[in-house]
Amino acid sequence: MTPAAPCHRRYGWQRKSSGPRRGTRTMMKMIWFCYAFPILMQEPRRTRSGAQFSPWDTFTAYDPAKLSALGFAVHQTAVSLEELIEGMERDRSGGTQEDPQDSEDEGHPDAEERTSGPLLPIHAQPQQFIFEYFSFPFIDPPPPKIGSSSPAASQPRLPLSPLVNSQPSHSSSRPASGLSHAQERKIEYNKNRRRKKRQRNAANPFNWATTSAPAHLVMSAQHVPVDFDASGLRSTKGGHWLGVRDKNPPKLKNQPESARWAKLQLPQVGELVDDLKRVYVSWDARRPLLILDRYGRIIVVFVGGPDDPEWPSVAAEAGEAMKRAREEGIRTNAFADDAGLHRRGRFYTLQSGVSHGGGQPCPRNLDISDAKQPLVDSLLGNKSVRRVCGFQSSAFRTWAPKLFKDYVTDLRDLFEHDPSLRLNFTNSIFPSVTFNLGSQSATFEHLDDKNRALGWCAITSGGDFDPTKSAHLHLRELNAVVEFPAASTAFIPSAVIHHGNTPLAPHETRYSITQYAAGGLFRYVKYKFRTAKKVLNEGGGNLKRSFDGVPGERHAAGISLFSKPEELLADHVACFGGKS
Known part of the structure; x- marks a missing residue:
């Protein structure tokens, strides 16, 4: 059978x-x-x-x-x-005998x-x-x-037999919330799933992007049109990856680098407005301020900060952290003798992040001396500094969604290609940061020509000064002088627009945090993770021109990444999804 x-x-x-x-x-x-x-x-x-x-x-x-x-x-x-x-x-x-109780x-x-x-x-x-x-x-x-x-x-009954369970049965008891045990387990599962997703996103800022569009910010923004065409911004020939190097003032033969900047002076507001006829823009940091070119493209943005009453104290704490780092660096002789004078101004700085250029065979983390490494680590680990840098990245996404997406696409490929590269912050897409340690961080008029030509550099100021009299941000190509209060942030294409500050009063202090991306990083990604020299050796000029495009094509493509105010919400939907 x-x-x-x-x-x-x-x-x-x-x-x-x-x-x-x-x-x-x-x-x-x-x-x-x-x-x-x-x-x-x-x-x-x-x-x-x-x-x-x-x-x-x-x-x-x-x-x-x-x-x-x-x-x-x-x-x-x-x-x-x-x-x-x-x-x-x-x-x-x-x-x-009868018992009385009977x-x-x-x-x-x-x-x-x-x-x-x-x-x-x-x-x-x-x-x-x-x-x-x-x-x-x-x-x-x-x-x-x-x-x-x-x-x-x-009183609760005691269990008198091992067969008797005097506790309430599991099936008849319900949580205090009124939900069943299955519903509570489902809620807890979803909560853990969202927490793990946030942890994954926190480890890689390129994977995090909300679909919400900032309609209330767009509607309340203050517009400042200027008579300038952004297509005229100068960048290097070929692929237009970098800004044009600024040779003013020229370096003399056998002249020390610090002596080149020794005679530079910060311009006063009166000189800029009266003599150079630049437009003075008053700004209280309450409403976003957009500087538009002749065709309505958003070239420069000023934002006050997130909608949080504690934000001024956050920026102040970040400034105090930079002050402590400067004092500790001076005490331990971490700075060189001429480190307090450079082409950007008379103050100490600390840098960290990823860069490429100057003959490097590939992108790499910036070299930091043993004396400066503890100072950099203290700033990168500071909660207020981290929050400021995270806000810079978030505001970048808000006001330039197409440019932000282009950054994310190339930088994600770069960091996935080389895991040895380290990001400064897990909540910011910018690969590099500079801390201007003060105590009076006011810059000479200059270009950051090694940055991406038509990209944005984020600057957040801090300290104690009067923004109506000191530390204005002046922009040569846009012919503007803008009030730049503490705890506010500016976004400018620093590689193609000359920018600087007006001086501060002797008793005033100013610190700033700047995030940016080197243009060589994007060129390295577009060249299939090769340098320009290696591309020429492998395929000659024809291969390089195939990456760079026809003359002016990449420059025009970079200009098109700047949004217009009336198209900002639609650009958000096109780049990140969601509804306008």
Whole structure:
């Protein structure tokens, strides 16, 4: 005979059950309907004397509040020593002296049953025992006995037998929130899933992008049009990857680098406005300020900060962190003798991040001396500094979505190609940062020609100064002088627009955090992770021109990445999805 094939429930091994198994529940139902339920439903029986008798009378006749002996039913919970001795002598002599407490049962309808019934364990009360042991989820347990005024009735019962589970059954208990256990597990699962997603995104800022569009910011922005065409911004020939190098002032033969900048002076506001006829722009940092070119493209943006009353204190704490780093660097001789004078100004700086250029065979992390490394680490690990840099990246996405997406696409490929490259912050896409440590970080007019030609550089100022009189940001090509208060941020194409600050008063202080991206990083990615020299060696000028495009094509493509105010919401939808 062929043996019977095993009949296993299909996919039964995949089922996750939080309660008892199906076979156990079926057995409990059978016990209930075959044993317990018929006993509860049977009619009272009659004794030989004609009195009616119910199997439950024995258990309901006693008041549970008066039963305190472990496992036995007693009538009296407190007995004096004299009464015990008297009872023992009565038992020995066989006397039948009446107990004074027996008079309480005279005339009681259940007196015969109460005195003649068997003494059984407390946990042998069938109704309570059945419901506590089997924990039927489909039947409510019997209600407690009404009229019990003894304090013992409100006390929890002790488990008198290993078969009895005196705790509430899992199936009948519900969380305090009113949700079922399955609903709470689902909520907890979704919460953990979102937390893990945030952790993954936090480890890589290129994967994080919200779909919300800042409609309220776009509608409230202040527009400042200027008579300038952004297409005229100068960049290097060929691929237009970098800005044009600024040779003013020229370097003399055998002249130290610091001596080249020794005679430079910061221009006063009056000189810029009266003599150079630049437009003065007053700004209180409450509404975003957009500087538009002749065709309405957003070239420069000033933003005050996130909608948080604590933001000024965050920027102030970041400034204090830079002040502490400068003082510690001076104390430990971390800065060179001429480090306080350079082409950007008279103040100490610290840099960190990834760069490419100057003959490097590939992008690499910036070299930081052993003396400066603790100072850089203290700033990168500061919560306020991290928040400022994260806000810069977020505001970049808000006001230039097409440019932001282009940054993300190329920089993500770069960091995935070379895992040895390190980002400064997990909440910012900018690969490089410079901390201007003050105490008066006001820059000479200059170009950051090594940055991406038509990209943005983010600058956040901090310190204690009067923005109506000091530290203005002047932009040569746009012919503008803008008030730049502390705790506010500016975005400018620093590689193609000359920019600088006006001087501060002697008692004033100013610090700044700048994030940017070197143009060589994007060129390296577009060249299929090769340098320009290697491309020429492998394929000659034709291969290089295929990457660079026809003259002016890449420059025009870079200009098209600047959004217009009326197209900003549509650009957000096109780049990140969502609804406008």
